[in-house]
Amino acid sequence: MKNIPKRHLVLVLGDQLDEDSGAFEGFDPAQDLVLMVEAFEESTHVWSHKIRTTLFLSAMRHFADGLTKRGWQVEYRSLDSHGDQTLADGLLAALVQHQPQAVIGVEPGDLRVRQQIEDVVKTAIESGAARARKQRDTALKDTLKDPKNDTFGAFLTWREDKHFMCSLPQFRKWAGTSSSLRMEFFYRQMRKQYKVLMDADKPGEPLGGQWNFDADNRKSFGKAGPQNVPKAISYKPDAITKDVIKLVNQHFSKHPGELDDFNWPVTRAQALIALRDFIDNRLPQFGPHEDAMWTNLDFGWHSLLSSSLNLKLLNPLEVVLAAEEAYKKHDLDLASVEGFIRQILGWREFMRGVYFLDMPELKTANHYGHKNPLPKWYWTGDTHMNCMKQCIGQTLKNGYSHHIQRLMVTGMFGVTAQISPQAICDWYLAVYVDAVEWVELPNTAGMALFANGGRFTSKPYVASGAYVKRMSNYCTGCKYEPETRVGANACPMTTLYWNFLDRHEASFAGNPRTALMVKNLQRMTPELRADVRVRAAEMLADLNSL
Numbered sequence: 366m367k368n369i370p371k372r373h374l375v376l377v378l379g380d381q382l383d384e385d386s387g388a389f390e391g392f393d394p395a396q397d398l399v400l401m402v403e404a405f406e407e408s409t410h411v412w413s414h415k416i417r418t419t420l421f422l423s424a425m426r427h428f429a430d431g432l433t434k435r436g437w438q439v440e441y442r443s444l445d446s447h448g449d450q451t452l453a454d455g456l457l458a459a460l461v462q463h464q465p466q467a468v469i470g471v472e473p474g475d476l477r478v479r480q481q482i483e484d485v486v487k488t489a490i491e492s493g494a495a496r497a498r499k500q501r502d503t504a505l506k507d508t509l510k511d512p513k514n515d516t517f518g519a520f521l522t523w524r525e526d527k528h529f530m531c532s533l534p535q536f537r538k539w540a541g542t543s544s545s546l547r548m549e550f551f552y553r554q555m556r557k558q559y560k561v562l563m564d565a566d567k568p569g570e571p572l573g574g575q576w577n578f579d580a581d582n583r584k585s586f587g588k589a590g591p592q593n594v595p596k597a598i599s600y601k602p603d604a605i606t607k608d609v610i611k612l613v614n615q616h617f618s619k620h621p622g623e624l625d626d627f628n629w630p631v632t633r634a635q636a637l638i639a640l641r642d643f644i645d646n647r648l649p650q651f652g653p654h655e656d657a658m659w660t661n662l663d664f665g666w667h668s669l670l671s672s673s674l675n676l677k678l679l680n681p682l683e684v685v686l687a688a689e690e691a692y693k694k695h696d697l698d699l700a701s702v703e704g705f706i707r708q709i710l711g712w713r714e715f716m717r718g719v720y721f722l723d724m725p726e727l728k729t730a731n732h733y734g735h736k737n738p739l740p741k742w743y744w745t746g747d748t749h750m751n752c753m754k755q756c757i758g759q760t761l762k763n764g765y766s767h768h769i770q771r772l773m774v775t776g777m778f779g780v781t782a783q784i785s786p787q788a789i790c791d792w793y794l795a796v797y798v799d800a801v802e803w804v805e806l807p808n809t810a811g812m813a814l815f816a817n818g819g820r821f822t823s824k825p826y827v828a829s830g831a832y833v834k835r836m837s838n839y840c841t842g843c844k845y846e847p848e849t850r851v852g853a854n855a856c857p858m859t860t861l862y863w864n865f866l867d868r869h870e871a872s873f874a875g876n877p878r879t880a881l882m883v884k885n886l887q888r889m890t891p892e893l894r895a896d897v898r899v900r901a902a903e904m905l906a907d908l909n910s911l
């Protein structure tokens with residue numbers, strides 16, 4: 366690439382693979398340059414799953430390829446060509462080499478990354494990279510005569526992430542100064558704003574007379590187990606993906622996961638196929654068994670669209686509208702369609718708003734003061750608890766497990782086993798293909814761990830082994846017994862649940878949504894309660910052996 370000063374350096378991050386990105390507004394192929402950086406640190410700051418790293422790098426390379434084919438100038442700093450340790454290293458090198466007039470990017474979805482970029486830009490300005498450019502570019506000299514122009518603000522522009530349906534200012538306005546936020550009310554506003562699933566004959570009213578059909582959706586599979594499970598489609602790795610697989614195996618060989626069956630969409634074209642496959646083959650049955658779990662059922666009727674959405678290969682509005690159109694065209698089950706749309710139009714947008722509203726405090730929140738380290742078997746699945754073994758095993762195999770597996774198995778154990786929220790959050794950020802901090806952190810710290818004290822959930826998500834037994838077949842053949850609270854066969858989910866209630870009896874009793882749990886606790890004899898405490902203490906002292 367010729368070493369001529371560039372007008373704009375347009376920074377595209379690994380989860381910003383959006384052809385309609387705000388960063389490209391006004392892009393002039395003759396004088397602007399796109400910069401994309403593969404950095405080791407992005408796979409090592411948490412111990413990133415090989416599948417997650419492969420997905421990001423392959424999708425980035427495909428995206429860069431597409432821009433180059435458009436005739437745009439792209440500086441792509443790959444791990445093998447440049448070996449940048451951090452994004453900052455890559456950006457600084459590009460600033461020095463290209464001496465751009467300005468850097469443009471879309472607001473990162475991870476405040477750590479934003480800070481890193483801002484720091485490096487400040488360093489570059491201070492160390493004279495920008496000044497060197499100023500001296501060499503006479504046209505620019507005039508612009509920079511005013512010293513105010515040669516400041517950080519004039520040099521680095523963050524543009525809004527237009528991918529989202531609710532802008533951050535809109536979310537902030539909606540949230541106001543309220544200490545407690547409820548997704549349900551936000552979701553209703555979004556339904557009205559986007560006119561999704563609204564009753565054409567009753568203005569302002571939801572289709573079917575209800576905003577939320579969750580009550581129809583939480584079924585188990587019953588004894589027979591899942592029937593007529595749809596087959597997941599496969600995406601054959603092309604030369605780019607094969608190269609990345611080789612690279613990841615070479616540099617991150619000790620990281621969790623295997624790449625032999627890598628099968629996630631890495632281009633917009635593949636993401637659109639994934640969307641069509643879901644709408645045609647799984648959306649009609651999405652709702653009823655959305656929460657159910659079963660041994661070796663890797664994906665069920667879930668959409669598997671989160672990674673494509675989070676990389677920005679898909680736009681959330683197009684996904685929502687595709688589901689609504691299918692509902693109208695094929696008269697699908699409203700509970701399934703509403704349940705699916707709520708996840709995207711409601712939860713996904715809501716979580717993003719919460720992240721930016723509550724950071725940086727959310728990152729260190731620890732309402733219960735939990736300090737236990739993460740049991741080693743979170744990285745191997747090698748535990749006697751069959752529910753954990755299955756959910757972790759699936760996660761390590763695919764980089765994926767569904768919402769209830771994340772919330773009510775791996776997440777719930779984290780709360781009742783009093784594990785440090787930061788240790789759990791790092792694990793979630795590392796092992797899922799869809800993990801980006803803006804969505805991972807509020808889900809894990811906020812929803813699963815109650816680490817923010819219930820900012821947007823009315824109660825902690827805790828339950829005994831009876832819940833797992835009802836919603837799955839995991840307890841069959843497990844070493845432990847879901848109903849047993851004390852003794853060698855006591856189910857850790859159950860013992861730790863009762864122990865948790867015992868520890869927090871007063872706060873659970875004072876909450877109308879959890880008061881019944883406390884009534885059940887109080888039915889236990891004092892002797893049994895004491896025995897539960899003892900057994901729980903034994904478990905908590907040696908989580909690795911469970």
Ligand code: FAD
Pocket residue numbers: 666667668669670671672674675705708709712713714716766767768769771772776793797799800801804805806808809812813
């Ligand atoms: P589906 O069940 O088919 O749902 C459709 C879409 O709705 C998803 O693709 C996703 O984009 C969106 N969605 C659903 N639930 C949520 C939610 N709670 N928050 C935000 N979006 C949602 N989702 C991520 O995208 N990245 C994460 O890192 C992540 N971490 C999580 C950690 C925990 C502890 C929990 C409880 C949930 C987490 N989720 C995360 C939310 C949810 O579990 C995943 O989005 C979902 O399992 C992805 O699978 P899917 O695409 O098949 O989703």
Ligand code: SF4
Pocket residue numbers: 749750751752753829830831833834839840841843844845846847856857858859
């Ligand atoms: Fe999990 Fe307990 Fe059931 Fe075993 S018995 S699978 S530990 S809930």
